[in-house]
Amino acid sequence: MTSSAASSPPTAPPFSPSSSSKSATGCPSWVSLKPRSILRGKAGCACTSSHANLSNYGSSSYHDQSHAADNLGMNSVPADDSGVLIECRDVHKSFGEKHILRGVSFKIRPGEAVGIIGPSGTGKSTILKIIAGLLAPDKGDIYIRGKKRSGLLDDYDDEISGLRIGLMFQSGALFDSLTVRENVGFLLYENSKMPESEILKLVTETLATVGLKGVEDRLPSELSGGMKKRVALARSIIFDNAKDSIEPEVLMYDEPTAGLDPIASTVVEDLIRSIHWRSDGMVGEPRGIASFIVVTHQHSTIRRAVDRLIFVSEGKVVWEGTTRELESSENAIVRQFATGRPIRY
Numbered sequence: 070m071t072s073s074a075a076s077s078p079p080t081a082p083p084f085s086p087s088s089s090s091k092s093a094t095g096c097p098s099w100v101s102l103k104p105r106s107i108l109r110g111k112a113g114c115a116c117t118s119s120h121a122n123l124s125n126y127g128s129s130s131y132h133d134q135s136h137a138a139d140n141l142g143m144n145s146v147p148a149d150d151s152g153v154l155i156e157c158r159d160v161h162k163s164f165g166e167k168h169i170l171r172g173v174s175f176k177i178r179p180g181e182a183v184g185i186i187g188p189s190g191t192g193k194s195t196i197l198k199i200i201a202g203l204l205a206p207d208k209g210d211i212y213i214r215g216k217k218r219s220g221l222l223d224d225y226d227d228e229i230s231g232l233r234i235g236l237m238f239q240s241g242a243l244f245d246s247l248t249v250r251e252n253v254g255f256l257l258y259e260n261s262k263m264p265e266s267e268i269l270k271l272v273t274e275t276l277a278t279v280g281l282k283g284v285e286d287r288l289p290s291e292l293s294g295g296m297k298k299r300v301a302l303a304r305s306i307i308f309d310n311a312k313d314s315i316e317p318e319v320l321m322y323d324e325p326t327a328g329l330d331p332i333a334s335t336v337v338e339d340l341i342r343s344i345h346w347r348s349d350g351m352v353g354e355p356r357g358i359a360s361f362i363v364v365t366h367q368h369s370t371i372r373r374a375v376d377r378l379i380f381v382s383e384g385k386v387v388w389e390g391t392t393r394e395l396e397s398s399e400n401a402i403v404r405q406f407a408t409g410r411p412i413r414y
């Protein structure tokens with residue numbers, strides 16, 4: 070992500086588990102469309118990005134070529150519109166003079182694993198923030214289960230949103246002054262009626278799910294980049310056992326593998342998949358997470374973590390198709406993305 074969200078940098082509320090009096094800085098790694106006091110006004114992180122294979126994206130040559138993609142047919146876009154969870158319809162967004170989104174339209178259906186790809190700065194993260202209700206579109210609408218949504222995150226109640234959406238920021242956005250245990254259990258300590266001993270147990274179990282053991286007492290500064298991503302993932306999938314309504318039905322990940330080495334990337338990609346699989350009851354306990362959306366530049370993440378792709382360029386969706394179709398597409402830009410070859414001038 071190339072820039073911060075519209076809001077000013079967040080300051081987290083004081084952390085208040087009984088055992089700690091530390092205060093936190095930073096912002097949560099995920100937000101839900103269900104309002105909770107801890108999340109109000111806390112969204113928005115300054116993020117950085119690394120795009121190993123796509124350094125030439127955003128060049129004029131790239132943009133010239135992308136016009137050709139406008140003529141591409143949409144491949145393998147499911148025809149069945151019944152039960153569409155999220156629809157972006159002709160969404161526009163400008164920041165000052167910069168017209169970033171110029172009529173973005175797509176649909177997310179139940180159970181889908183969707184990747185949003187495209188040149189740097191084309192507005193992919195902005196799309197996630199608009200879907201999450203952190204930013205308002207200037208024009209166009211977001212439909213949730215067929216119902217037009219209005220307002221931002223803070224305005225929602227359960228009836229209006231109708232869908233629980235979690236967003237994991239690219240940076241992971243861990244609270245630097247809190248331990249791993251406190252970070253992962255943050256929302257539960259703040260909101261849940263669960264006893265602290267149960268929260269501790271759940272934190273340990275959730276960390277084990279993402280392959281981390283014995284790191285509960287470490288600070289984020291004592292973790293590698295890959296471990297931080299996994300802690301952020303753990304925080305995005307820990308749920309209040311006492312309520313079944315708190316779990317997000319759609320998880321959105323903003324560049325979850327950016328900056329990771331291939332092995333650490335694979336771990337995170339497979340974790341994202343496994344969370345999804347569990348929603349289908351294929352592995353372990355069924356979860357309520359219906360779909361997920363991943364913004365990524367990483368080819369391995371596209372191959373391992375998602376099934377369908379939405380290619381955004383110059384603020385529009387210029388191609389949709391399966392990951393397999395990405396490999397075989399004859400469109401110059403899509404093929405170039407698939408092969409990771411530098412663009413020739």
Ligand SMILES: Nc1ncnc2c1ncn2[C@@H]1O[C@H](COP(=O)(O)OP(=O)(O)OP(=O)(O)O)[C@@H](O)[C@H]1O
Pocket residue numbers: 070071072073074075076118164167169187188189190191192193194195196
């Ligand atoms: N709050 C904001 N204020 C001003 N400009 C913004 C804001 N948020 C995003 N932008 C600008 O909008 C453009 C799109 O940003 P965005 O982060 O959505 O792109 P992206 O496609 O996710 O990029 P990347 O692939 O590099 O992460 C960038 O030029 C960015 O600087």
